[in-house]
Amino acid sequence: MAIKMERRHSVLGKALPFIDSRQKVTGKAEYLADLSFPGMLEGKILRSPHPHARIKSINVDKAVKLPGVWAVITARDVPANKFGLSVPDVNILAIDKVRYVGDEVAAVAADTAAIAQEAIGLIEVEYEELPGVFDTTQAMEPGAPLVHEDKKGNIATTYHIKRGNVDEDFASCDFIFEDEFETSLVQPAYMEPMGCVAKYESNGRLTIWTSIQSAFQARSELAKALGIKASDITVNVPYVGGGFGGKIWIRNLHPICAALAGKTGRPVRIVLTREEEFLTMRPRVAAKIKLKTGVMKDGTLVAKEARIIAMNGAYSWAAPKIMLNMAMRTDCLYRYKSTQTFAALVYTNTVPTSGFRGYGNAQMHFAVESQMDMIARRIGVDPVVMRLKNAVRQGDKTLHGWNVRSCGLSKCIETVAAEIKKGHDKNYDPSGRFRRGIGIACMNHVSGNRSGDNFDGSSATVKFQEDGKVLVFTGESDMGQGAKTVMAQIAAETLGVPLKDVIVSPFINTDVAPFCLGTYSSRVTTVGGNAVLRASQQVKAQLLILAAKVLDTEPNNLVIRDGVVSLIDNPEKKLTVAEVCRIGIRTRESAGLASTVSYDPPTEGTDADYYGDYSSAYTYGAHGVEVEVDTLTGTVKLLRVSAAHDVGYAVNPLGVTGQIEGGISQGAGWALYENLVLKDGFIQNTSLKNYVIMTIKDMPEITCHIIETNDPIGPYGAKGIGEPTLIPTPPAIANAVEDAIGVRITSLPITPEKVYRAFNNSIKEEG
Amino acid sequence: MDGLNALKMTVNGRNIEVRVTPDELLVDVLREKLRLTGTKKGCGEGECGACTVIMDGKTVNSCLVPALKAQNSEIITIEGLEKNGELHPIQEAFIEQGAVQCGFCTPGVILSAKSLLDQKPFPSDNEIKMALSGHLCRCTGYVKFITAVKTAAAKLKRVEQ
Numbered sequence: 001m002a003i004k005m006e007r008r009h010s011v012l013g014k015a016l017p018f019i020d021s022r023q024k025v026t027g028k029a030e031y032l033a034d035l036s037f038p039g040m041l042e043g044k045i046l047r048s049p050h051p052h053a054r055i056k057s058i059n060v061d062k063a064v065k066l067p068g069v070w071a072v073i074t075a076r077d078v079p080a081n082k083f084g085l086s087v088p089d090v091n092i093l094a095i096d097k098v099r100y101v102g103d104e105v106a107a108v109a110a111d112t113a114a115i116a117q118e119a120i121g122l123i124e125v126e127y128e129e130l131p132g133v134f135d136t137t138q139a140m141e142p143g144a145p146l147v148h149e150d151k152k153g154n155i156a157t158t159y160h161i162k163r164g165n166v167d168e169d170f171a172s173c174d175f176i177f178e179d180e181f182e183t184s185l186v187q188p189a190y191m192e193p194m195g196c197v198a199k200y201e202s203n204g205r206l207t208i209w210t211s212i213q214s215a216f217q218a219r220s221e222l223a224k225a226l227g228i229k230a231s232d233i234t235v236n237v238p239y240v241g242g243g244f245g246g247k248i249w250i251r252n253l254h255p256i257c258a259a260l261a262g263k264t265g266r267p268v269r270i271v272l273t274r275e276e277e278f279l280t281m282r283p284r285v286a287a288k289i290k291l292k293t294g295v296m297k298d299g300t301l302v303a304k305e306a307r308i309i310a311m312n313g314a315y316s317w318a319a320p321k322i323m324l325n326m327a328m329r330t331d332c333l334y335r336y337k338s339t340q341t342f343a344a345l346v347y348t349n350t351v352p353t354s355g356f357r358g359y360g361n362a363q364m365h366f367a368v369e370s371q372m373d374m375i376a377r378r379i380g381v382d383p384v385v386m387r388l389k390n391a392v393r394q395g396d397k398t399l400h401g402w403n404v405r406s407c408g409l410s411k412c413i414e415t416v417a418a419e420i421k422k423g424h425d426k427n428y429d430p431s432g433r434f435r436r437g438i439g440i441a442c443m444n445h446v447s448g449n450r451s452g453d454n455f456d457g458s459s460a461t462v463k464f465q466e467d468g469k470v471l472v473f474t475g476e477s478d479m480g481q482g483a484k485t486v487m488a489q490i491a492a493e494t495l496g497v498p499l500k501d502v503i504v505s506p507f508i509n510t511d512v513a514p515f516c517l518g519t520y521s522s523r524v525t526t527v528g529g530n531a532v533l534r535a536s537q538q539v540k541a542q543l544l545i546l547a548a549k550v551l552d553t554e555p556n557n558l559v560i561r562d563g564v565v566s567l568i569d570n571p572e573k574k575l576t577v578a579e580v581c582r583i584g585i586r587t588r589e590s591a592g593l594a595s596t597v598s599y600d601p602p603t604e605g606t607d608a609d610y611y612g613d614y615s616s617a618y619t620y621g622a623h624g625v626e627v628e629v630d631t632l633t634g635t636v637k638l639l640r641v642s643a644a645h646d647v648g649y650a651v652n653p654l655g656v657t658g659q660i661e662g663g664i665s666q667g668a669g670w671a672l673y674e675n676l677v678l679k680d681g682f683i684q685n686t687s688l689k690n691y692v693i694m695t696i697k698d699m700p701e702i703t704c705h706i707i708e709t710n711d712p713i714g715p716y717g718a719k720g721i722g723e724p725t726l727i728p729t730p731p732a733i734a735n736a737v738e739d740a741i742g743v744r745i746t747s748l749p750i751t752p753e754k755v756y757r758a759f760n761n762s763i764k765e766e767g
Numbered sequence: 768m769d770g771l772n773a774l775k776m777t778v779n780g781r782n783i784e785v786r787v788t789p790d791e792l793l794v795d796v797l798r799e800k801l802r803l804t805g806t807k808k809g810c811g812e813g814e815c816g817a818c819t820v821i822m823d824g825k826t827v828n829s830c831l832v833p834a835l836k837a838q839n840s841e842i843i844t845i846e847g848l849e850k851n852g853e854l855h856p857i858q859e860a861f862i863e864q865g866a867v868q869c870g871f872c873t874p875g876v877i878l879s880a881k882s883l884l885d886q887k888p889f890p891s892d893n894e895i896k897m898a899l900s901g902h903l904c905r906c907t908g909y910v911k912f913i914t915a916v917k918t919a920a921a922k923l924k925r926v927e928q
Contacts (some may be wrong), residue, residue: 017862024870025858025877027805027845034804191809191817191871191905241807241871242905274810480869480906654865661908662868688814688903696896696909 010562011492011499012716015654018485019504020239020478029239032195032211033271040197041070043260043270044116045253046106046123047279048098051349051681052132052145055096055105055125062122063108068115071263072123074106078259083225085249087156087316089148090352092225092255098127099147099314100349101682102279104252109260109268132349134681136288136309139346147314147347154347156312157320159327161610163399164338169303173294177375180290181367182747185283185311185676186669188356189693190479192241194281195271196254198261206258209236213248213477214518215508225255237508243479244666245355245723246281248520249317278686282354283676285322285345286311289367299381301334301390306364308343313352318359319345321451325360328610330368332398332618333409333444334390339399349681357666359521361445362727366748369441369731374744383735384417387442394709401604403613406709406719408646409620413442415705419642420624435629436639437740441731442622446615447720448523450605456614457601458524459514460531462491462539463594466585468563468578470495470502470539475516476528477508481722482655483524487532489651490715494536495543496560497577514596522720525651526616529715531599538595546591547580601713617711617719621645623664623728625700627736634756636737638668638700641729645704648711648719656721657704663725664702669694671730675749776837778803779847787834794818794829796837797844805845805874809903816902819875820844826882828901845874848881856922857881857915866915868906876902880916889920 023029060072075093082088094105106123110116133139133147139154147154170176197209206228212218215235223230240247253270260268272281287310294303308326312319323345331339358365376383392398394407417440424438450456461473472491478484484504492499505513516528544555547565551558551573559568566574584591606612624642629635643660650656673692677684685691710717730748738744743758771786778801785800797803797820806829809817813828820829821843848855857880860866867873876899883890883898890898895916899909 015865017865018867021862021867021870022854022858024867024873025845025854025861026849027803027874029870030804031807031871033808034798036802189905191815191869191903192807193809240869242869244905274812274815480871482868658865658868658907658911661910662906663908665908666905687812688810689812693903693905694908695903696899696912699909702908702910 009493011489012651016485016489016499016652017654018482019488020484020506031192031239031241032197032209035197035209035238037197037199037267040267040269041109041111041264042113042116043107043109043257043268044113044120045104045256046120048094048101048103048105050098050127050129051101051134052130053098053127054130055094055098056128057126058106059124060106063119066115066119066122068111069108069119070266071109071260072106072119073259073263077263078255079227081225081227083221084316085318086320090252090315092252092259100351102351103314104256107256107260109264132681134348134350134678136311136346136348139348147349151347156316156345156347157323159324159341159343161327162340163331166303166305166338166340169338170294173302174297175379176292176294177371177378178290178292179371179374180746181370182288183286183363183366184748185286185353186356186674187278187281187283187676187691188244188246189691190242190244190246193272193274193277194247194251194253195269196257197267197269198257199267200261200265205232205234207234207236208254208258209238210254211240211247212237212250213243213479213520215475215477215510216515217248217518218250218254219510221250222254222258226258235510237477240477240479244357245359245520247479248355248518274688275686278683278691280351282317282352284356285319285353285360285363287326287363289364291367291371293371293375295375295379297379299376299379299386299389302337304331304336304339306341308341310345311350311353312345312347313350314347315352317352318354322355322360324610326364328400329361329444330364332392332400332402333368335392335396336399350678351683357663357723357726359723365443365727366730369728370734370746373439373735373738384413384440387413401611401613402618404618405713406617406648406711407620408707408709409442409444411707412620412622412644412646413440415644416440416622416624416642419703420626420640423640424626433630433632435631435740436626437736437738438624438626439732439735439739440622440624441728441735443620443724443727445619445724445727446521447526447617447619447714448601448615449521450603450614453605455600456527456603457599458516458528458531459596459598460528460535461514461594461596462532462535464539464543464581466581468501468576468581470497472502472504472532473513474504474528474532475508475510475513476524477519479519481659482652483519483528485655486525486529486651490529490532491536494533495540497563501563514598522619522722522724525718526714526720527601529718530601531597533715534599535595535597538597539593542591542593543577543580546584546589547575550575550580550583616713617648619646619719619724621724621728623732625732625736627733627740629737629740629755631741631759634752634759636672636750636755638672638733640701642703643705644707645721645724646707646709647721648714649708649717650706651716651718653706656706659721660704660725661702664729665694665699667726667729668733670748671733672749772835774834774837775839777841779844789833789835791834792830793832793834793837796834797829803844803846807871807874809871814903816875817872819878821878821882826879843878845878848877856926857884857919860915860919860922864911864915864918866907866911872902872904876904876912880919884920884923888924890916
């Protein structure tokens with residue numbers, strides 16, 4: 001059912017502060033590391049110092065004897081189940097072999113973290129070092145050492161996805177361009193390190209507290225790892241200190257923590273250090289992308305062929321799914337006639353890679369949107385005109401079968417192009433040391449993602465309490481992006497009550513919350529919002545039936561506004577919502593005034609060839625940027641960003657601009673500064689000292705434009721905004737750099753050294 | 768000898784005495800011994816600023832301060848800003864301007880903003896950036912920090928009048 005855009009909303013569409021920000025500014029919000037339980041022990045993990053080695057022996061005798069130590073566990077003490085997603089290939093603790101620096105070997109629970117750490121140092125492991133593979137080229141060489149003996153050629157997974165006839169179409173093109181691109185390893189680097197508290201209850205059930213985006217997925221993966229039933233586990237999610245895709249899935253620390261709790265009979269807490277975060281938490285899948293694009297003279301895109309080789313690291317987790325997104329999504333950005341992608345995900349003896357804001361789509365956008373500009377320059381077409389000529393439009397069915405029900409792509413491109421050009425002084429020091437350039441890039445993404453024929457919905461419980469206050473339960477995490485506020489706004493608007501009367505359960509508990517997939521794929525506003533909307537409608541109907549009985553009328557003669565139920569025709573005849581609730585609850589009326597709805601969006605899902613309309617709503621955006629390049633040092637300074645995002649309908653514009661500004665900061669960091677440097681399998685920068693993220697001083701001037709297209713499936717027309725905000729920034733910056741100094745950087749990050757060398761080479765060639 | 772030393776300090780206006788070892792850090796004493804968990808630990812090496820507290824009028828990264836260095840000092844943590852259930856104007860401004868997302872860096876940022884506004888009632892954008900440059904925030908892109916500090920400055924001015 002489509003909800004018509006309604007401009008007379010009382011709670012929606014307003015820039016409202018987040019409902020949980022008071023707890024955060026006072027320091028009262030409790031994050032994982034703030035939780036404490038009587039008798040709680042601290043856990044620490046022994047990690048592999050080698051990228052690839054055979055474990056010959058482990059001796060824990062000295063560690064066990066250290067006073068204050070309660071348990072020391074190795075692979076022998078935990079189930080040997082392999083867990084993970086589509087390619088389960090990881091054990092809780094390493095069996096026989098370690099595959100990357102940081103791989104979990106043993107763990108200790110002790111009275112204090114210091115004792116646990118000391119005990120870790122007393123565990124003696126004898127390793128036989130093995131030759132390793134540290135990049136995808138090495139890993140794919142014939143006869144290369146195998147990361148997993150059963151994964152031939154070190155291939156984790158491959159995809160070949162073909163639509164239309166690329167060979168025929170390439171033959172008919174005026175031009176064919178082939179270019180290569182490379183993206184780097186970057187860390188989500190959320191400010192709150194990952195952690196877990198595990199406790200076995202007296203009834204034998206396992207309780208977990210953890211900072212995670214997906215409580216129910218955590219529960220099922222933990223069950224898989226520990227070999228117990230999901231229904232025997234409760235996952236609680238307290239306040240989450242940022243996630244950005246890095247906290248969707250459990251890591252080894254979760255079942256390790258549970259195993260330590262099981263062995264000691266005490267609650268056990270593990271909180272990672274920042275160094276452990278950098279060594280073992282999952283960076284963005286790094287990819288090498290060869291792109292071949294066929295175009296006509298007028299800039300019409302015809303055919304696209306991509307060959308992607310991406311780094312999986314030592315274990316798979318979400319990387320296979322990320323590869324699939326990388327392989328497909330940009331094919332639906334423009335109206336290509338045909339596309340083909342060959343993709344291979346390759347094991348290496350390095351930190352496993354996984355999801356980070358954009359989930360594969362961001363990597364491919366760097367290639368596609370960089371090449372778009374390169375092609376436009378080569379054939380002499382304005383890059384803005386070329387994008388507009390090829391942009392998908394509302395009503396399109398894309399090559400992969402997406403039904404584009406709402407699309408503001410062209411509007412986004414036009415908006416940022418006009419704005420960034422307007423402020424740009426082309427005559428600014430054109431041959432001097434500092435040169436300015438502008439560039440744009442656009443993007444598409446999803447709001448939810450049905451995998452095959454699986455559930456892609458969400459659930460919510462909404463209920464009135466006897467004083468008229470509303471309680472909303474959801475299993476979708478708020479990691480700071482404002483999900484609770486969006487849910488509260490949707491409930492308040494739908495029910496006709498003031499926002500202050502809506503309470504969203506402050507933490508997630510899988511025993512209480514109805515089943516939800518979790519916060520990823522930019523899905524929560526759209527899919528979770530739809531569940532809250534429907535549950536609210538049902539509860540409202542219940543309330544109106546009761547109110548009609550009391551007011552001696554029919555429910556459809558009534559309206560609820562600002563917490564008051566009244567007759568449409570006679571507003572003087574009224575009851576407050578609180579009065580209706582008092583009449584209905586704890587009385588012989590026995591009115592439920594509660595509803596749980598499980599909502600699944602009306603999308604098809606995908607067939608075995610990944611074809612099909614799989615997302616509730618497709619999102620679009622564009623960034624225009626202006627940079628200043630110091631030709632003497634190669635330093636790129638980001639001066640301005642104009643950002644336009646099609647969010648369908650902005651439930652909370654303050655939240656939307658917060659997402660845009662934050663996404664730009666991460667996108668610019670990825671483009672210019674961030675890079676996990678690997679040397680023979682060892683990460684060289686495991687600290688925020690030398691893994692450089694944007695500070696307040698690095699931020700450009702940002703203008704945000706919210707484009708509304710009223711999506712027919714999204715609640716009140718709303719679509720997702722989380723991931724899209726980072727996607728266009730890196731290619732827009734690369735395009736602006738070429739505009740400024742005439743050289744193209746095709747690999748991330750765009751470091752001063754690369755810019756300096758490329759610029760000086762270009763001068764030599766000219767000279 | 769248990770290796771413990773008496774540490775006397777004032778925390779949020781209360782006289783505190785705790786026993787600590789010489790290697791204990793101020794952040795751990797605040798968080799674990801005094802249960803003032805509003806002070807966050809994001810990196811443990813003075814890079815992220817989440818553990819910022821005000822010590823004798825100046826902001827410090829409490830993860831770099833040996834607890835005994837706080838002997839006889841006056842400490843203000845985020846828990847010390849709210850008075851009788853009333854938020855400090857800086858706290859109000861951060862809420863109103865949407866400068867809070869995940870909230871993990873927020874306590875430290877607010878304390879640095881307080882220290883700045885205590886010294887400079889109407890800071891320029893550049894002065895705000897300098898004062899907050901020791902804080903890493905991964906959510907907000909910092910833009911709303913600047914509007915929040917300016918809003919707070921205006922609110923504080925009104926309070927004085």
